[in-house]
Each structure stands twice: as structure tokens, then as C-alpha cells.
Amino acid sequence: MKRAIVLGAGIQGVSVALGLQQQGFAVVLVDKAPDCLMRASFRNEGKIHMGFVYANDPTFKTSMLMLRASLSFSRLLDEWTGMEIDWQALTSHPFMYVIARTSLVEPDRLLQSYERLQHEYRTVLKQEGGSYLGQRPDSIWRSLSAEYLQAWIDEKFSVRGVQTVEASLELGGFRRIMRAALDRCNTIEPYFDCSVESVTRTAQGFRVEGSRRDGVSWESHGDIVVNCLWDGRLKVDEQMGIPPQRKWVYRLKYRLLGTLPRKLDGLPSLTGVLGPYGDVVRYSHARTYISWYPACMRGWTSSLSVPKEWDRLCAGQLEDGEASRIARDALAGFEEVVPGIAQTEIDVVDAGVIFSWGKTDIDDPGSELHERYHIGVHHYDGYFSIDTGKFTCAPLFAQEFLDCLR
Ligand SMILES: Cc1cc2nc3c(=O)[nH]c(=O)nc-3n(C[C@H](O)[C@H](O)[C@H](O)COP(=O)(O)OP(=O)(O)OC[C@H]3O[C@@H](n4cnc5c(N)ncnc54)[C@H](O)[C@@H]3O)c2cc1C
Known part of the structure; x- marks a missing residue:
């Protein structure tokens, strides 16, 4: 053997x-x-990317890779685990993409990229088969009305958005x-x-x-x-x-898990695009994931190895003061997008490392971090x-x- x-x-x-x-x-x-x-x-957002977030890669190669990867994800894992995994039970509520007024990519260009994604989605399903976490919806996104958006989102941040079928996996269950x-x-x-x-x-x-x-x-x-x-x-x-x-960079990024205040009970999962904003991931039976990039991205190195100190943070061993400072800063940042979110009760703060090729951060429209192919x-x-x-x-x-x- x-x-x-x-x-x-x-x-x-x-x-x-x-x-x-x-x-x-x-x-x-x-x-x-x-x-x-x-x-x-374990300590990431668990989003099974279809490519929506990579609209600033002009080659479209990253979106294509994510689309192919997302459509084979559940099929391959069912095969290797020898099970028919209940993907529905692990899946979050689908993501709404909220287009920021300060987006690095113009809204019309974002929508063009989503149109193309819809077209390629049909082609990949036809040529390679598969499904998106066990589902094969005809359409993967639609525009949202400004009224719907304003129920949750501060109009100073955005008045445009789309509803997608993209979702995250609950990583404890996975x-x-x-x-x-x-x-x-x-x-x-x-x-x-x-x-x-x-x-x-x-x-x-x-x-x-x-x-x-x-x-x-x-x-x-x-x-x-x-x-x-x-x-x-x-x-x-x-x-x-x-x-x-x-050139490469390792980033240390934190996540928060907690319970939203009552008045945000119906808040959908959401991602702010395109730039250094944040995400909320909603599950029916698990805590809400929150991340606000400017407050949660707290480490950056281009050394061959990550600093020893990161090990403790990636194992979830933060001191109380550290955890509450990060939670407070992240929620205060997100409050400008989703009014009321600062009242969230956070009970987990920990970090993960992101490795990517590139030199500059995502607020630079020319950064290689917008490509992942x-x-x-x-x-x-x-x-x-x-x-x-x-x-x-x-x-x-x-x-x-x-x-x-x-
Ligand atoms: C906050 C955050 C959010 C993210 N969100 C998403 C998302 O929504 N969707 C998405 O697709 N991706 C996301 N990512 C990226 C994703 O988490 C990674 O791409 C993916 O988990 C990497 O998987 P891996 O198995 O390669 O790494 P890991 O899960 O880190 O596995 C590597 C393993 O190697 C071990 N190891 C390392 N060095 C040594 C050593 N010297 N000796 C022995 N063991 C060692 C570690 O203990 C670890 O268990 C996110 C990342 C972070 C940090």
C-alpha cells in the first residue's frame, strides 16, 4: 500500500x-x-463564493474559479465523506450585496459583472454539472428596491443592492x-x-x-x-x-460571533461591496457572524512565517480586554451601515490568517488582493x-x- x-x-x-x-x-x-x-x-466566514466579491478582477478569472469551485464543493465532499450531507441544515440565509456609495467599482460595472456571472453559472452547470450546496436555482441574483434596503441600511452608506443565492456554511457543524x-x-x-x-x-x-x-x-x-x-x-x-x-502577504483578521438585538431579528446576511467594509452572516440555528474590515484586520506581514504571537489569537485565546476592544470597534464601524447593530451581544472573538499574493491592501483598486486565481x-x-x-x-x-x- x-x-x-x-x-x-x-x-x-x-x-x-x-x-x-x-x-x-x-x-x-x-x-x-x-x-x-x-x-x-474554522474561524472564517464560511462563504462559498460564487464570484460576486471579485468584480474588481478585470480578467474575470477569479469569479470563474470561484464559480467552478462553488458548484463542485458539495458534490466532491459528499463523494469523499461517503455521505449525502444535509447541506441545507448547514447553510446560512443568502447574502444581500449592499453597494456602497464609496464602492471602488462603479455600481453599473458591478451589475455588469453579476450579469456575466449569471451567464457563466448556466454554462458551468451545463458543462460540468454539480450544484450550489445541493441547489440549482435558475437565477443567482436580482436587484433590490431602495425601500427594501432602507429597512436595514443607512442611506448615507448605500441605496443600491442585490439579493443573491450565495450563502455561508455553519463551520461548527461542518x-x-x-x-x-x-x-x-x-x-x-x-x-x-x-x-x-x-x-x-x-x-x-x-x-x-x-x-x-x-x-x-x-x-x-x-x-x-x-x-x-x-x-x-x-x-x-x-x-x-x-x-x-x-510578493505575498499574511493578514490576521478577526471574526465576532454573537446575538443581534431583537429589532434586527429579520436582518438578512449581507456583504458591503466593493471595498474595505464588512459582512453579517445569519443562521436559523447558530449565532450571527460579524466582521468589519477596518477594525477586524489587525495584522499584516510579508515575512516567510507569521509572528509567533498570532498562534494564540488563531487558537481563540484572547484576553478579555483585547476581545472587547475589537468587538466594540467593529460594531461601532458597522453601526454606520446597519443602525442598531452596536447593541449586538458578542460572545466569541477570535482570528484567522489569510494568505494572498500581493503587496497592498484592498482599499487600493489595483491591489492583487482583488484577484485570487x-x-x-x-x-x-x-x-x-x-x-x-x-x-x-x-x-x-x-x-x-x-x-x-x-
Ligand atoms: C477571517 C477570515 C474569513 C475568511 N472568509 C472566507 C470565506 O468566507 N470564504 C472562503 O472561501 N474563504 C474564506 N477565508 C479563507 C479560508 O479560511 C482559507 O482559504 C482556508 O480555510 C484555508 O484552508 P487550509 O486548509 O489551507 O488552511 P487551515 O485551515 O489553516 O489549515 C492549515 C493547517 O495547518 C496547520 N499547520 C500550519 N503550520 C503547521 C506546522 N508547521 N506544523 C503542523 N501543522 C501546521 C494549522 O494548524 C492548520 O490546521 C477566510 C479567512 C479568514 C481568516
Whole structure:
């Protein structure tokens, strides 16, 4: 039996591991966290992007990638988990896109891009099949009236918006499903609480070495290695002699979870476009997710590795003062968009790392952060490195990796 060592047990590593075991591999799945999907794949917004947010990529390549990835997401995970996942039960209320008066992209250009998305959606469904989280609606967006918008949104921020079918996944429930799928596979061996320090090519394949949380060292041997380490990926690639070819940035971004005030009970999920605004994600049976970019984006580095200090924040270990300061600033910012939101009771504040190619932040219309298509699978003779790019893309890239292996 061939043996694969998969580095990182986020959505990317778990998708790869499940796919590999179905191909007959014995898999070692390594993560420094105590369990799978504990980092970026748990502390993000969970939006399965169809491409609406990438209207500032003039090539349209990012929107196309997101569309293809979103339409294969549920099909691939159903296949690898061996289940028919109840996607409806995990799905948020659909997103309204609120077009800011200060949008980086003119409203008419945004609408043109959404028109194109609608057209491509039909084409991709026809050519590649699939569904959007189990659904195949005819139409993926429609304009909203100014009256509807004004029920929730301050007119100083916006008087235009569209309703989309795009949604997020409730990540606690999603994590439990992925965990149960791993538990059912007796050919996937979890090495949790184990950090990866080096990968070496040997005559037989690869040796991976690192240390456990208790300081004891570990090593494992495999025929192939798949690097899905996200914020740890570049360092291991470089140690393998594969330095990055472009400028990159790691951002530390916080999320808030809480309960909206009564008077906002009917507030839909929403995303402000296009620029450094924020999102609200509404679920029927889970807390509301809130993020306001100017207050929640609090770390930026172009070093090879992220600062050690970020580890604590990404494991959700904030001090009370820190958490309440971030929550207060974020809600005060969002109050200018959704009056009343400052009364939200927040009970979770934690952070995740976003890796992207680029040099400047999203308030720069020319920033590479508005593009996300230079991502995916890299192959170096048995050593694979996957730049997930977005949560949305992980199953598609796991499939591309399996195709590459064949
Ligand atoms: C606040 C926020 C909001 C986001 N919103 C969205 C969204 O709405 N939609 C979307 O599509 N994407 C979103 N993203 C991006 C998305 O979270 C990531 O693209 C995705 O989760 C990356 O998955 P991954 O498996 O590659 O990384 P991770 O889930 O981070 O997995 C990598 C794993 O590697 C482990 N690891 C790292 N280094 C080492 C090491 N040296 N040794 C051992 N283990 C190591 C980590 O513990 C981790 O478990 C968001 C990100 C953030 C932070």
C-alpha cells in the first residue's frame, strides 16, 4: 500500500486525505493543532463564493474559479465523506450585496459583472454539472428596491443592492461532519498536536520530521508528501528548495460571533461591496457572524512565517480586554451601515490568517488582493504544495491534485 503524508488538517488537508484513502493510499495526516479544522478553516466566514466579491478582477478569472469551485464543493465532499450531507441544515440565509456609495467599482460595472456571472453559472452547470450546496436555482441574483434596503441600511452608506443565492456554511457543524468522516477511515492516521519542521527527499520517497506538543520529536516516511499548511506552507516549501516567486502577504483578521438585538431579528446576511467594509452572516440555528474590515484586520506581514504571537489569537485565546476592544470597534464601524447593530451581544472573538499574493491592501483598486486565481496545486516530483486561496476552492484543488497524481 502506498503511503502519503498530508501536512495540515484544515479543509484542504482533510479533503486531500479523504480523496487519497479512496484511491487506496495509507495516509498520515499531521497538524500542530489538537484536532482537524481548528484554524483558518474554522474561524472564517464560511462563504462559498460564487464570484460576486471579485468584480474588481478585470480578467474575470477569479469569479470563474470561484464559480467552478462553488458548484463542485458539495458534490466532491459528499463523494469523499461517503455521505449525502444535509447541506441545507448547514447553510446560512443568502447574502444581500449592499453597494456602497464609496464602492471602488462603479455600481453599473458591478451589475455588469453579476450579469456575466449569471451567464457563466448556466454554462458551468451545463458543462460540468454539480450544484450550489445541493441547489440549482435558475437565477443567482436580482436587484433590490431602495425601500427594501432602507429597512436595514443607512442611506448615507448605500441605496443600491442585490439579493443573491450565495450563502455561508455553519463551520461548527461542518467541522463535526469532516471529523466523523475521518473517524470512519481506518487508513487515515491522525498525527495531531505534532508540528512539522522539515521534509527531506530520501532514496525511497520522503521523511517528515517535527516535534510533538510535549517536546518529543517524531518522524514519518511516505511515498508522497502534500503540503496543505496554509500559513506554514511557504516555510516548508522554501526548506524544500522552492522559494515563492511573487510578493505575498499574511493578514490576521478577526471574526465576532454573537446575538443581534431583537429589532434586527429579520436582518438578512449581507456583504458591503466593493471595498474595505464588512459582512453579517445569519443562521436559523447558530449565532450571527460579524466582521468589519477596518477594525477586524489587525495584522499584516510579508515575512516567510507569521509572528509567533498570532498562534494564540488563531487558537481563540484572547484576553478579555483585547476581545472587547475589537468587538466594540467593529460594531461601532458597522453601526454606520446597519443602525442598531452596536447593541449586538458578542460572545466569541477570535482570528484567522489569510494568505494572498500581493503587496497592498484592498482599499487600493489595483491591489492583487482583488484577484485570487494564481492559486492551486504545485507538483515537484512526488512533493505537492497546495495554495488553497479560499475555503471555497479546497475540494476543487483536492480533485485537481488527485487528477495530477493519476
Ligand atoms: C477571517 C477570515 C474569513 C475568511 N472568509 C472566507 C470565506 O468566507 N470564504 C472562503 O472561501 N474563504 C474564506 N477565508 C479563507 C479560508 O479560511 C482559507 O482559504 C482556508 O480555510 C484555508 O484552508 P487550509 O486548509 O489551507 O488552511 P487551515 O485551515 O489553516 O489549515 C492549515 C493547517 O495547518 C496547520 N499547520 C500550519 N503550520 C503547521 C506546522 N508547521 N506544523 C503542523 N501543522 C501546521 C494549522 O494548524 C492548520 O490546521 C477566510 C479567512 C479568514 C481568516
